[in-house]
Amino acid sequence: MIPIKRGIEIEKMRRAGETAASILHELAELVAPGVTTGEIDHAASRLMADAGVRSAFLGYKKFPGHICISINEEVVHGIGGPRKIAYGDVVKIDCGIIRDGWIGDTATSVPAGTVDPAIEKLLATTKAILEGAVQLVRPGRRLGDVGNYVEAEAVKQGYSIVKEFVGHGVGRSLHEEPQIPNFGKRGTGPVMKPGMTLAIEPMINMGKSKVRVLEDKWTVVAADGLPSAHFEHTVLVTNDAPEVLTWPRKTLLS
Numbered sequence: 001m002i003p004i005k006r007g008i009e010i011e012k013m014r015r016a017g018e019t020a021a022s023i024l025h026e027l028a029e030l031v032a033p034g035v036t037t038g039e040i041d042h043a044a045s046r047l048m049a050d051a052g053v054r055s056a057f058l059g060y061k062k063f064p065g066h067i068c069i070s071i072n073e074e075v076v077h078g079i080g081g082p083r084k085i086a087y088g089d090v091v092k093i094d095c096g097i098i099r100d101g102w103i104g105d106t107a108t109s110v111p112a113g114t115v116d117p118a119i120e121k122l123l124a125t126t127k128a129i130l131e132g133a134v135q136l137v138r139p140g141r142r143l144g145d146v147g148n149y150v151e152a153e154a155v156k157q158g159y160s161i162v163k164e165f166v167g168h169g170v171g172r173s174l175h176e177e178p179q180i181p182n183f184g185k186r187g188t189g190p191v192m193k194p195g196m197t198l199a200i201e202p203m204i205n206m207g208k209s210k211v212r213v214l215e216d217k218w219t220v221v222a223a224d225g226l227p228s229a230h231f232e233h234t235v236l237v238t239n240d241a242p243e244v245l246t247w248p249r250k251t252l253l254s
Contacts, residue, residue: 004195012102017245020104024095025248031110033087037069041080056096068094075220075228087113092230106246107232126229137242147184160209167201201232
């Protein structure tokens, strides 16, 4: 069953989404050469505490970080630590928070200084693909349309999509039904209905799609060592246009 949110549940999802987006925005501002991934994770802990929320990731299946922070060929699920960000790195930050029992989940990819034009194109393309995919979140459409769009647009630019890790429903739980792959066949999959809240998250590799998991049992990397990009929004299916719940509209404590 795909959970349907109504009334106050939707409002609580809005608040959780806004808070996650605001925290992510502040964390992205910290990305700079010489800063460690652990320092950004620590900042996430402080910002969450100041906002009166907690991490949706810390302790989830024993994950040890407040956020996921991944660099360059690391696709997702990187763990903050002593590694220093270098000039030209691409830093992916995935932020999930729990506010009043409801989860906001969002991610971005941030360049540390000036990056190679090819990487800049990868980031811009992935962000644009997310924006296009969000516009397909309409009542009556099928989720296969979303995945089909993501893969087709990525392949058109010479990139590949990660198939082992997917978007998902989100609400009271971090991972609810349905799964939302970044590939699929148009006209297939669950029908989207008003009240569904979906985490749409293209994970796009500059090179091949194959990935592997490092010895920490969390960090997912592109097997060919080429850069990857990741962007994510939590989106509400409405009776009309999609509502992105993870725009940073308000201050953390409003």
